[in-house]
Amino acid sequence: MSFNPTKFDYIKHRKLYFTITIALVLVSVLLITFRGLNLGIDFAAGTRVEIASEQVLKEQEVRDVIEQSGLDADEIDGIQFAQGGKLANVTFVGVFEKEQIAKTKQVIEDKYGKEPSVSTVSAQVGREIARNAIYAVMLASLGIVLYVSVRFQPLYGIATVVALLHDVLMIIAFFSLLQIEVNLYFIAAVLTIIGYSVNDTIVTFDRVRENLALAEKGGRKVGFEELGRIVNASLQQTIVRSINTVVTVLMTAIALYVFGSESIRGFSLALLVGLVMGMYSSIFIAAQLWLVMKGKTLSKTKQAS
Amino acid sequence: MIKKGKIATFFITVIALLILIGTTSSWLFKDTKLGLDLKGGFEVLYEVQPLKKGDKIDETAMSATLTAIENRVNVLGVSEPDIRIEGGNRIRVQLAGVKDQNEARQILSSTAQLSFRDVNDKLLLDGADLKAKGAKLGYDPQTNEPLVELTMKSQEKFYEVTQQISQMPEPTNRLVIWLDYEEGDTYEKEMGKENSKIVSDAFVSQPINSDKAIISGGSIDAEYGKQLSSILNAGALPVKLDEIYSTSVSAAFGKDALDQTLFASMIGIAAVSLFMLVFYRLSGVVAVVTLLFYIYLVMIFFNGINAVLTLPGIAALVLGVGMAVDANIITAERIKDELRSGKSVLSSFKAGNRRSFGTILDANLTTLISAGVLYYFGTSTVKGFAIMLMVSILVTFITNVFVSRFFLGQLVESRLFDKKKSWFGVKESEIREL
Numbered sequence: 175m176s177f178n179p180t181k182f183d184y185i186k187h188r189k190l191y192f193t194i195t196i197a198l199v200l201v202s203v204l205l206i207t208f209r210g211l212n213l214g215i216d217f218a219a220g221t222r223v224e225i226a227s228e229q230v231l232k233e234q235e236v237r238d239v240i241e242q243s244g245l246d247a248d249e250i251d252g253i254q255f256a257q258g259g260k261l262a263n264v265t266f267v268g269v270f271e272k273e274q275i276a277k278t279k280q281v282i283e284d285k286y287g288k289e290p291s292v293s294t295v296s297a298q299v300g301r302e303i304a305r306n307a308i309y310a311v312m313l314a315s316l317g318i319v320l321y322v323s324v325r326f327q328p329l330y331g332i333a334t335v336v337a338l339l340h341d342v343l344m345i346i347a348f349f350s351l352l353q354i355e356v357n358l359y360f361i362a363a364v365l366t367i368i369g370y371s372v373n374d375t376i377v378t379f380d381r382v383r384e385n386l387a388l389a390e391k392g393g394r395k396v397g398f399e400e401l402g403r404i405v406n407a408s409l410q411q412t413i414v415r416s417i418n419t420v421v422t423v424l425m426t427a428i429a430l431y432v433f434g435s436e437s438i439r440g441f442s443l444a445l446l447v448g449l450v451m452g453m454y455s456s457i458f459i460a461a462q463l464w465l466v467m468k469g470k471t472l473s474k475t476k477q478a479s
Numbered sequence: 480m481i482k483k484g485k486i487a488t489f490f491i492t493v494i495a496l497l498i499l500i501g502t503t504s505s506w507l508f509k510d511t512k513l514g515l516d517l518k519g520g521f522e523v524l525y526e527v528q529p530l531k532k533g534d535k536i537d538e539t540a541m542s543a544t545l546t547a548i549e550n551r552v553n554v555l556g557v558s559e560p561d562i563r564i565e566g567g568n569r570i571r572v573q574l575a576g577v578k579d580q581n582e583a584r585q586i587l588s589s590t591a592q593l594s595f596r597d598v599n600d601k602l603l604l605d606g607a608d609l610k611a612k613g614a615k616l617g618y619d620p621q622t623n624e625p626l627v628e629l630t631m632k633s634q635e636k637f638y639e640v641t642q643q644i645s646q647m648p649e650p651t652n653r654l655v656i657w658l659d660y661e662e663g664d665t666y667e668k669e670m671g672k673e674n675s676k677i678v679s680d681a682f683v684s685q686p687i688n689s690d691k692a693i694i695s696g697g698s699i700d701a702e703y704g705k706q707l708s709s710i711l712n713a714g715a716l717p718v719k720l721d722e723i724y725s726t727s728v729s730a731a732f733g734k735d736a737l738d739q740t741l742f743a744s745m746i747g748i749a750a751v752s753l754f755m756l757v758f759y760r761l762s763g764v765v766a767v768v769t770l771l772f773y774i775y776l777v778m779i780f781f782n783g784i785n786a787v788l789t790l791p792g793i794a795a796l797v798l799g800v801g802m803a804v805d806a807n808i809i810t811a812e813r814i815k816d817e818l819r820s821g822k823s824v825l826s827s828f829k830a831g832n833r834r835s836f837g838t839i840l841d842a843n844l845t846t847l848i849s850a851g852v853l854y855y856f857g858t859s860t861v862k863g864f865a866i867m868l869m870v871s872i873l874v875t876f877i878t879n880v881f882v883s884r885f886f887l888g889q890l891v892e893s894r895l896f897d898k899k900k901s902w903f904g905v906k907e908s909e910i911r912e913l
Contacts, residue, residue, distance in 0.1 A: 226732060272588065272722055276581040279727075289580075289729030296723040299524065306856045314852040318845045325841055359791060362853060362861050366868065369849025370802065373842040377809065380838045415812040418758065422751045422808070423801030429747030430794055435736035437516070438794055445798070 179417070184409045185402050188462040195459055199340065202347030209350050214265075214357035215293065217307075219300035220251060221266040222293045223278060227286040230259040240264065243281040244274070254355075256436050269294045307361040311342065314368045322376070329471075330379050333464040334372055337455035341371045344451040345444050354440055363444035370423065371452025374416040375460040381408040382461065398469045405465045409457060420453045485893035489886060493768055500775045507778050512559060513575065514789035516860050517737045519730030520575035521584065525720040527568045530590065531662070536568045536718065543717050548572060548587060550713040555583050561787075570720070573859060575787075580727050582706060588720040591710040594657045595640065595692075597647065598666045598680075603640045603654075606715045608632055610690070614711035616704040619695060625704045626695035627678075629711070634690040642686035655680045656694055658707075678707075726859075736790050744797045748774075755804055761902040762811035762887060766804055769883040773803050777874045781867065789863030799871025805842065806879040810835040811903070818905045828891045832884055839879060843872050 215222045225236065233255075237247045251265040270278065275292050282290045295303070315338055323331030342364055349356055385404045389396050396404070427449060431442035515522060527536050527544055534540075541564055548570060552560045561573040577583045595604035613630035631637045644654050655666055656679040669675050679694040699707070728736075752770065755763035777796060781788070813835040817827035847869060854865035896902050900910065 224732065226735070272584050272725075275725070275727070276584070279581065288731050291726070291728045291732050293726040294722065294724065299724045310852050310856040314849045317848040317852065321841075321845060321848060358857075358861055359864075362791060362857070362864050365849045365853045366798070366846070369846035372845040373805065376841045376845065377838055380841065411816065412812075415808050418754075418808050418812075419805040422754060422804050423798060425750040425754065426744075426747035426797045426801040429743045429750060430740070430797060433739060433743035433746055434794070435739045435743075435790060437736060438740065438790055441791065441794065 179413045180410045182410070182413075183406060184457065185406045185462060185465060188458075188465070191458040191462060195340065195455075199343060202343050202350075205347050206343075206350045209353070211346070211350050212353045212355050214355040215295045215300070216358045217300050217304045217356065219267075219269060219295050219297040221268060221270045221275075221295075223264045223266070223282070224291040225262040225264065225282055225286060226288045226290070227260055227262075228288075231255065231262045231286075236262050236264065239282060239285050240278070242285075243278040245278070256439075261436055269296050303358065310361065310365060311368065314365050315339065315342075318368065318372055322372070322379075326379055326383060329464055329467050330383075332467065333460045334375050334379075336463055337375055337452075337460040338368055338372060340455045340459060341367055341448055341451045345448045348447045349440075349444065354443065357440065359438060359441035360444050363441045363448065366445060367448030367452060371448060371456065373419060374453060374456035377416060377419070378408055378412050378456060378461050379464070381412045382464070384408075396472075398472055401468060401472065402465060405461055409461055413457070416453065416456065420449050424449050481895050482893045485889045486895060489889040489893070492886070492889075496768070496772050500771055504775060504778075507775070507782065510782050511778065512782075512785070512787045513733075513737070514787045514792070514860060514863055515573060515575035515726075515733070516728050516790045517733045517788065518576050519728050519733040520573070520577050521580050521725065521727035522571065522573040522859055523584065523587070523722050524565070524724035525570045525572065525588065526723045527570060528719040528721055530592070530717070530719050540718060541568065541570070544720075545570060547714055547716045551586050551710070554709040554713050555586060557583075559787075569723070571858070576730075580729075586706060586710055586713075588716075588722070589710055590659050590716040590719060591713070592657075592659050592715045593711060594660045596655045596657060596660070596666070597644055598651045598653050598655060600655075600660075600665055603643070604631070604636070606711070608636065609711065612712050614708040616701065616708050617693075624695060625699055625701045626693050627699060627704050627708050627711075629692040629694065631690045631692065634688070637690055637692070638686050638688055641683050644683045645685050650682070652683055653680045654683050654692070656692070737793075740790060740793045744793060747797045748800050751800055751804055755807065758904060759807070759811045760904050761890060761896065762807060762814065762904070765883050765886045765890070766807035766811075768886060769807070769878050770800060770804065772882055773874060773878040774800065776878060777867075777870055780870050780874060784866075784870075786866045786870070787863055788867075789860040791860055791864035792867040795864045795867035795871060799868065799875070802843075802846065803871065803875045803878065806835075806839045806875055807883055809839055809842070810879070810883070814903060815905050818900050818903060819909050819911060821911050824897050824900065824903070825891055825894070828887065836880070840876075843875060847872050 225231065233253055236253060237250065240250060241247050249266050249268055251267050254263040255261065256263065270292070275294070279290055279292060315335060318338065319331045319335040322334045345364055345367065349360065382405055385408050386396065389400065389404060424446065427442050427445040431439060431446060434442060527541060529536055545562065545564060548562055552562065552574065555574070555577065557574045557577055559575065563571055565571050572587060574583060591606070593606040593609065594602055596602055608631055610630045610632045615628050617626050617628045618624065619626055641654065644652050655677055658676050658678055660676060664676065666677070669677050670680070752767045755766045757763070759766065774796070777799065810831055814827050814831035817830045818824065822830065850865050850868040850872065854862055854869065857865050890896060901907065
C-alpha cells in the first residue's frame with residue numbers, strides 16, 4: 175500500500191476529522207477534570223530534593239537518610255526515580271527553612287558523596303507562578319491570533335486559534351493521562367508550541383491565499399466546490415514542507431528527550447507531543463475549519479445577491 | 480558557459496567561514512556565561528519584612544537592603560552576582576558558582592544586628608559604632624583559641640561605656656554583646672538557651688582604654704569566627720529576609736546536566752544536518768554550512784548582550800537549529816515547486832527566494848511573540864530560554880537572507896547545475912513542460 179501525501183484528498187473526509195477532533199477534545203477535558211494534573215512544587219508549593227548517586231538508590235534507604243536529617247518520613251509527598259535509579263526526586267509538602275535545607279544537604283552529601291539540589295516554593299509564589307502561566311498562555315495566543323488576523327484575515331485568525339488551543343489542550347491532557355510532573359519548563363514548552371505550531375498553519379494559509387488570489391483574478395467569483403479544490407491543492411502543495419519543518423524540530427526534541435538532562439525531560443516530551451499535535455491540527459483542523467467558515471460566508475453573499 | 484569564478488567564491492567563502500569558526504569558537508564558548516543550573520549555585524527570592532512590627536518597607540528600606548546584600552555578596556567573592564528588586568518588597572538573588580552554598584545563604588540573610596548592652600539590657604553601643612571593616616578573625620596569643628576582634632570607631636566612647644560597666648556591682652559588671660537582639664529578649668532568659676544570641680558577656684573590672692573588644696569562647700570556632708567577621712564587616716541588614724522561593728543546584732549536578740545536554744544537542748544537530756543533506760541535496764549542503772555559521776552567530780549575539788546560558792537555553796539553541804532550517808526547507812521546497820513547473824534553475828532560485836520570504840517572516844514572528852511573552856513572565860532559567868529563542872529567531876533572518884541565499888546564489892549563478900535539477904531533490908518525471 176502506498177500513500178502519497180501530495181495526492182491525498184484532505185478535505186473529502188473533513189466531517190470525520192471534525193468528529194475525531196471533537197471526541198479527542200471531550201476526552202481530554204474529562205481527563206483533565208477528573209484525573210487532574212501532577213503539579214510540581216513550582217505550582218503546588220513545597221520542597222524538592224534531588225539526590226544523585228553512583229549506585230542505584232533504594233527507596234527505604236532514601237527515607238532513612240531523610241529521617242536522619244531531622245525530618246519525619248511522613249512529610250515526604252513522593253519519591254520518583256530516574257536514570258536507572260541513580261537519581262531520586264523527593265518532594266515534600268512543607269517548605270524547608272534554610273537551616274533545614276543546609277542540614278538535609280549535609281546529611282545527603284555525607285551519605286551519597288554528591289551534594290543534592292534543593293528547591294523550595296512558598297504557597298504564595300506557587301499561586302503567582304500558576305497565575306502568570308495562565309496569563310502568559312492567554313497573552314501569547316491573543317498576540318498570535320491578532321497577528322494572523324492582521325496579516326491574513328480574521329477568518330484565518332479564528333481557524334488558527336482553534337488549532338492552537340487544540341494543541342495546548344492535547345499537551346495538558348497527555349501530561350494528565352501519564353501523570354507526568356508539570357513544572358515551569360512545561361509552561362515554557364507550551365508557549366513554544368503556541369508560537370511554533372502556528373508555522374505550518376501559516377505556510378498552508380499562505381498558499382491558500384496565493385491560490386485563491388490566482389483563481390479570483392479578474393473579479394471571478396469562487397464557489398464552495400472550487401474553494402474546496404483550492405484548499406485541497408494548497409494542502410497537497412505544502413504538505414511536504416509542513417511535515418519536514420516539523421520533522422527537523424522533532425529530531426532535536428527527540429535528541430533532547432533521549433539524551434538530555436533529566437530536568438528538561440518533561441519539557442522535551444511536552445514539545446514532542448505539541449509538535450505532533452500541531453502538525454495534525456494545521457492539516458486536519460485549521461485549513462478545514464477555514465474552508466467551512468469561508469464557505470458559510472459564500473452562501474450568505476449568494477443569498478444576499 | 481560555466482562561471483568558475485562563482486564556484487571559487489563559494490568554496491573560498493565556505494573555507495574562510497570554517498576557519499573563522501574553527502579558530503574562534505573555543506574562545507567564544509569560553510566567554511559564555513553559564514547559569515546556576517549549569518555551573519551550580521543558588522537563587523533565592525526574599526520577601527523583605529520589617530525587623531520591628533509596624534515598620535514600613537518603603538523604597539529607601541529596599542535600596543538600603545539591596546546595598547547591604549550587595550556588600551555581603553562582595554564578601555563571598557562571587558564573580559557575577561545578579562541581585563534585583565522585584566515587585567515592591569522582594570529581592571531576587573542569583574549566585575552562580577558559589578563554593579559553599581550553605582555558608583553563602585547564612586551570610587546573605589543574617590540580619591547581624593550587633594549591640595553592646597549591660598546586664599539590664601540597656602543599649603550602650605551598636606553596629607554603627609564599629610569601625611569600617613572593624614571585625615576580624617584572630618587568635619588568642621596564649622591559648623591559640625580563635626576569636627573575633629572588634630575595632631570601635633571611637634576609643635573614648637568605648638572607654639566611657641566600659642567605665643560605666645566597671646562601676647556596676649559584681650557580678651553584674653558584664654559587657655554583653657548581642658547578635659540580633661529583639662525587644663523582649665533579656666540577658667537572664669537568653670543565657671540559659673542553646674544557640675544563644677549572646678556572643679560574649681565578659682566581666683569588665685576596669686575601664687578599657689583601647690578601641691578593641693573581643694568575642695571569644697565556646698561558639699567561636701575558626702569557621703564561624705570568619706563568617707561572623709564577614710557579616711559584621713558587611714554591615715547589618717535593616718530588615719528581616721524571608722526565603723519564599725529558592726533553588727540550589729550543586730556544581731556536580733550542573734556539570735552532568737551540561738554534559739548530557741551538550742551531547743544531546745550534537746546528536747540533534749547531526750540528525751538535522753543528515754536529514755537536510757538527504758532530502759535537499761545541494762540546498763541541503765548550503766543549509767548545513769549555513770547552520771554552522773548560524774550557531775556561531777547566535778553565540779556571538781548571545782554573549783554580546785551579556786545573556787546567561789541556562790539548561791533550557793541550550794534546549795532553545797538546539798530547537799532553534801531545527802527551526803532555522805525551516806527557512807531553508809521553505810525556500811528549497813519553493814524552488815522545487817518552481818523547477819517542477821518547468822522553470823530554469825536560475826529563475827526558480829530567484830522566484831523561490833522572493834516568494835518564500837513572506838512566509839518565513841510570518842512563521843518566525845509568531846514564535847517571536849511567544850518568546851517575548853515568555854521573557855516577560857518568566858524568571859531566571861525560563862528567561863534564559865526565552866532570550867535564546869528570541870536571539871535564535873532573529874539570527875535565522877540574517878543567516879537565511881544573507882548567508883544561505885548568497886551561497887546558493889553562487890552555486891546557481893555558476894550555471895554548473897543548470898541541467899542538474901535532481902541536485903535540488905526534484906525527479907525528472909515530476910517536471911512539467913512549460
